Amino acid sequence: MATNQSARQQKRSRLSDAASEKPARSNEERTKRRRVSGADENQPLQTNDPAGAVTEVSNGDIQTQDDKVKRKSPAPWSFSRPVGGRYNNLDPVLTDDEAYLLVGLDTAVQVFATSTSRLSRTLQLETDQQIIGFSICTEDPEILYIFTSSGSVGKWNWNSGKRIARWETTCTTTSTSLASSGKKDNKRILCFATTSQKDGKRQISINALGGKKIQGTIALETNQKLNNVKVTRDGQVVIASDGKHLFMGTTTSTELENLETVQYTWREATLPVNATCFDIQVQGSGSVDLALGESGGSILIYQNVLNTLFGKDISDKRTSPGSCIGIGALSTPCVGNYIISGGQESVMVLWQLDTGRKQFLPHLSSPICNIVVSSSGSSYVVKLADNSVMVLSTRELQPLTTITGLQLCPDMSGSVESSKGSVVAKLHPQQPERLIVAVPASHQLTQNQHGSQPPNAAILQTYDIRANSSISRQALARTNATTLNVSPEGSQIVAPDVKHLDIVHDAKWLATVDTWAPHPQDVEALDRSSSARSTATLRPEVFLKFWKWDASSDTWELVTRVDGPHFSDNHHSVVLGLVSRPGAHEFATLGSDSLLRFWCPTAKYRSGLRAKDQPEQPLNTWKCRGIVDLKGCLDSTQPAPLDAACMGFSDDGSVLAVCLPSTSAANDGLVLLIDARSCSVHYRRTGVFLGNPCSTCFLGSHLVVASTHSVAVWNTVDDVVKTIQSSESVDSAPVNSQLIAVNARTKSLAIVTNSSHRKRRKVRFQIKIYDVPSFEVVFQETLQTPPVALLSDAYSGDYIVVDSTATVQRLGCLEKASQKSQTNQSRDVTGQIDNGLATLFNRGPDRLLAQSDESDESSALTKGLASVFGETPSFSLPAIGVLFRNVVQTLGAN
Numbered sequence: 001m002a003t004n005q006s007a008r009q010q011k012r013s014r015l016s017d018a019a020s021e022k023p024a025r026s027n028e029e030r031t032k033r034r035r036v037s038g039a040d041e042n043q044p045l046q047t048n049d050p051a052g053a054v055t056e057v058s059n060g061d062i063q064t065q066d067d068k069v070k071r072k073s074p075a076p077w078s079f080s081r082p083v084g085g086r087y088n089n090l091d092p093v094l095t096d097d098e099a100y101l102l103v104g105l106d107t108a109v110q111v112f113a114t115s116t117s118r119l120s121r122t123l124q125l126e127t128d129q130q131i132i133g134f135s136i137c138t139e140d141p142e143i144l145y146i147f148t149s150s151g152s153v154g155k156w157n158w159n160s161g162k163r164i165a166r167w168e169t170t171c172t173t174t175s176t177s178l179a180s181s182g183k184k185d186n187k188r189i190l191c192f193a194t195t196s197q198k199d200g201k202r203q204i205s206i207n208a209l210g211g212k213k214i215q216g217t218i219a220l221e222t223n224q225k226l227n228n229v230k231v232t233r234d235g236q237v238v239i240a241s242d243g244k245h246l247f248m249g250t251t252t253s254t255e256l257e258n259l260e261t262v263q264y265t266w267r268e269a270t271l272p273v274n275a276t277c278f279d280i281q282v283q284g285s286g287s288v289d290l291a292l293g294e295s296g297g298s299i300l301i302y303q304n305v306l307n308t309l310f311g312k313d314i315s316d317k318r319t320s321p322g323s324c325i326g327i328g329a330l331s332t333p334c335v336g337n338y339i340i341s342g343g344q345e346s347v348m349v350l351w352q353l354d355t356g357r358k359q360f361l362p363h364l365s366s367p368i369c370n371i372v373v374s375s376s377g378s379s380y381v382v383k384l385a386d387n388s389v390m391v392l393s394t395r396e397l398q399p400l401t402t403i404t405g406l407q408l409c410p411d412m413s414g415s416v417e418s419s420k421g422s423v424v425a426k427l428h429p430q431q432p433e434r435l436i437v438a439v440p441a442s443h444q445l446t447q448n449q450h451g452s453q454p455p456n457a458a459i460l461q462t463y464d465i466r467a468n469s470s471i472s473r474q475a476l477a478r479t480n481a482t483t484l485n486v487s488p489e490g491s492q493i494v495a496p497d498v499k500h501l502d503i504v505h506d507a508k509w510l511a512t513v514d515t516w517a518p519h520p521q522d523v524e525a526l527d528r529s530s531s532a533r534s535t536a537t538l539r540p541e542v543f544l545k546f547w548k549w550d551a552s553s554d555t556w557e558l559v560t561r562v563d564g565p566h567f568s569d570n571h572h573s574v575v576l577g578l579v580s581r582p583g584a585h586e587f588a589t590l591g592s593d594s595l596l597r598f599w600c601p602t603a604k605y606r607s608g609l610r611a612k613d614q615p616e617q618p619l620n621t622w623k624c625r626g627i628v629d630l631k632g633c634l635d636s637t638q639p640a641p642l643d644a645a646c647m648g649f650s651d652d653g654s655v656l657a658v659c660l661p662s663t664s665a666a667n668d669g670l671v672l673l674i675d676a677r678s679c680s681v682h683y684r685r686t687g688v689f690l691g692n693p694c695s696t697c698f699l700g701s702h703l704v705v706a707s708t709h710s711v712a713v714w715n716t717v718d719d720v721v722k723t724i725q726s727s728e729s730v731d732s733a734p735v736n737s738q739l740i741a742v743n744a745r746t747k748s749l750a751i752v753t754n755s756s757h758r759k760r761r762k763v764r765f766q767i768k769i770y771d772v773p774s775f776e777v778v779f780q781e782t783l784q785t786p787p788v789a790l791l792s793d794a795y796s797g798d799y800i801v802v803d804s805t806a807t808v809q810r811l812g813c814l815e816k817a818s819q820k821s822q823t824n825q826s827r828d829v830t831g832q833i834d835n836g837l838a839t840l841f842n843r844g845p846d847r848l849l850a851q852s853d854e855s856d857e858s859s860a861l862t863k864g865l866a867s868v869f870g871e872t873p874s875f876s877l878p879a880i881g882v883l884f885r886n887v888v889q890t891l892g893a894n
Contacts, residue, residue, distance in 0.1 A: 077769055077811060086406075089370060090370070091370050093144075098376070100112065100158075101381065102144065112403055114400065125148065127784065128150075129149075132173055133176035172195060174194045175226075178191060179232065179234060181257070182257065193207065203219075204226070227241075232280070234256075238264065243271075244270065250264065274296075276294060276327055288306065289302065299339065329382075342382070345367070346363065346384075347364070361397050366388070366442050367384065368385075371383075378395075380393075387408075388403060406463050408804070424437065427793060434465075457498050458477040460475075472555070496514040496543075502580040504581075513544050540572060544575070559621065565591065576644070586598060587599045590647055592643065594629065595628070597626070598624065598626040600622065603621075633660070633684065634667065643692075644693060645693060646695050655674065656676050685714065688714050690723075706740045709726060710726040712724070715773075722775065746797040748772060749770040752767050766782050767783055779811075783801075787801055798813075
């Protein structure tokens with residue numbers, strides 16, 4: 001089984017690497033856009049190419065000037081199309097037949113099959129586009145309109161994944177709503193949008209979408225910061241709000257036939273609450289009902305809003321107590337007299353307006369952001385704050401479809417400097433397409449929570465970056481998923497935080513380190529002195545856990561828990577590093593107590609007798625087999641605890657490099673080489689790096705050390721140190737080089753740095769690829785979003801970059817990958833697979849050996865190419881560059 005698994009790892013992805021095509025880059029010069037007004041409505045939509053040639057924008061595959069340059073001189077290293085991503089707070093769209101669900105990302109719309117919860121296709125936009133709305137055409141259910149903040153409108157066939165047309169405007173758009181107007185034989189699609197002007201005013205514009213021309217007019221202009229608009233299906237009623245004010249416009253169907261002369265009658269009202277969401281419902285009599293959700297948890301219902309809210313009949317106004325703190329989602333179905341609400345308390349409530357009866361669906365995994373009711377009323381679509389979407393049946397309230405994205409912790413503070421900066425993530429050593437990452441158990445809504453700390457990561461999520469789907473979630477520490485997370489005093493009960501994790505080479509053992517600290521109010525009774533309270537809060541509980549992979553249940557089984565693996569001064573010491581030893585079932589931990597411990601499994605005994613179990617699955621426990629005291633190497637007069645350190649094993653696992661911070665000029669940039677077998681210090685080297693160490697790794701005989709002020713490479717054979725990056729200039733702040741990775745297949749080094757200029761507070765993120773051993777920069781690019789993890793795929797030679805928006809991208813080298821051929825081990829694995837298939841079809845080994853060499857080669861070549869293309873549909877195939885690389889690898893192996 002392990003060998004068969006290894007053969008599959010040599011192939012690149014299919015569906016996900018549908019995610020592997022690099023999106024088109026935007027032009028450096030901003031294209032000129034036509035203002036939406038009646039004066040220019042007869043002109044065809046055009047954009048100005050930077051070179052001066054005018055290109056009509058009507059095809060989905062738009063060629064930019066940057067694309068032309070890249071085709072002439074292709075870069076050997078390139079990014080794939082992004083996968084993953086965080087779902088935005090736009091209402092998901094469920095098709096009329098409820099067979100597909102459309103969910104929006106920042107720059108893409110994903111189409112999922114509700115029957116399988118699998119991703120069918122992705123409608124990818126340019127990287128500089130921000131999606132602020134998308135709607136299915138009411139006249140043609142296969143047409144999807146996508147609206148961006150820059151004012152562009154795209155017309156897509158979501159079933160085929162092709163863009164049919166695109167229109168551009170000059171207005172910054174904040175919200176959109178779609179309607180259809182006209183007779184049955186001559187229906188027009190109207191887009192109602194709230195736009196922001198340069199003078200700060202907001203407008204409600206109406207655009208007619210169709211053909212290559214766009215017609216538009218301004219329906220309202222106001223100083224209020226309108227950020228949400230909803231219209232009825234025929235466009236005769238428009239309601240917009242900024243949270244404190246409500247605008248309602250009405251017109252007739254005959255006036256909408258000519259946008260140049262259309263006139264809306266507008267009414268404005270000041271809301272008694274701060275509305276966070278609202279929804280409208282058209283009754284059979286033509287009256288419009290309005291439901292408002294507010295931040296305090298109440299829901300305001302206005303029946304016939306034209307009379308109740310705007311002063312004609314105040315008695316029809318009703319106020320209902322809210323279901324939770326902060327209504328985040330609200331929906332008024334077209335069928336039935338009830339309202340569905342949800343908010344920060346992770347409870348969905350169904351309100352029967354006639355009887356006042358309430359039905360609850362509690363204990364959802366995270367706060368509710370969006371609720372949508374299907375057109376038939378048989379399903380609810382609930383989007384949660386933990387980057388997941390569920391389709392529930394209206395009768396049983398049971399999940400029919402569950403879509404789970406990459407659930408990384410969001411940056412709740414809004415600034416990069418105060419965020420964690422990185423996440424605990426690893427690639428599965430036997431299945432590198434699987435990303436294993438520590439994620440929070442529950443997320444919180446981020447409105448008005450600037451400065452608060454993000455939730456702790458207590459869940460292990462396994463995400464398939466090829467299929468672009470979540471595989472599993474498992475709790476690594478005690479969580480509060482189904483209990484109240486607020487103490488009787490009102491303080492937040494936090495979950496433990498997983499600080500480190502690593503996996504052995506054959507993926508049979510996993511080690512994690514989680515930390516938990518009590519709330520300051522909970523330790524006040526221990527001592528009244530403030531110094532004692534502050535000291536107590538700095539004494540977290542630390543647990544080292546060893547997990548064994550259970551293939552029968554596809555979960556990690558906890559085998560051993562070590563309370564306080566590092567201990568000093570009667571309290572647990574912080575674990576600064578955890579690494580697995582290559583080629584062995586062994587881990588090493590380094591604590592702030594300056595002790596290095598080696599951990600290995602051993603047979604479990606009870607009262608001196610070995611436990612009875614199956615021979616192939618003996619009971620194990622973990623113990624510390626060796627300790628190395630590093631206090632003597634620090635040359636420090638004061639026994640202060642370590643605050644920064646990092647370590648990494650050599651490729652063969654015989655040497656462990658430990659990088660320690662500087663305590664004096666004599667041991668500046670200290671690196672220790674530890675003999676992993678004898679648990680002793682073999683060699684000591686100073687002056688390798690500058691500042692505090694962040695991370696280190698081996699690439700052959702080269703040791704790469706990234707610190708707060710430099711990135712240095714130490715040739716351990718020649719004893720030569722080369723600094724390839726440093727920040728000692730006066731104008732720039734220290735470089736925080738925490739993310740590095742090496743790849744032995746491509747013999748390269750990847751470094752992600754973030755630096756900020758003292759005069760400019762904006763942080764700049766950049767990734768560089770160095771060729772080893774020449775250490776020349778072969779690739780360099782500025783990243784648009786803060787990266788949180790940088791991993792290396794040893795099988796494909798690619799680097800995996802994970803950013804703060806939960807987006808995953810592969811950075812691969814086409815030239816080096818095409819030059820690599822399959823290893824002899826993969827050929828043996830292919831032969832074993834062939835023998836297994838031959839046995840299945842009653843073709844014994846003797847008959848296989850009797851075949852000619854030519855037939856063997858032809859069969860191997862056919863199977864190799866079949867493994868590249870398979871039976872994957874054309875729209876799910878990866879990029880042409882990825883297919884070419886896989887074909888070259890297959891031909892090279894045969």
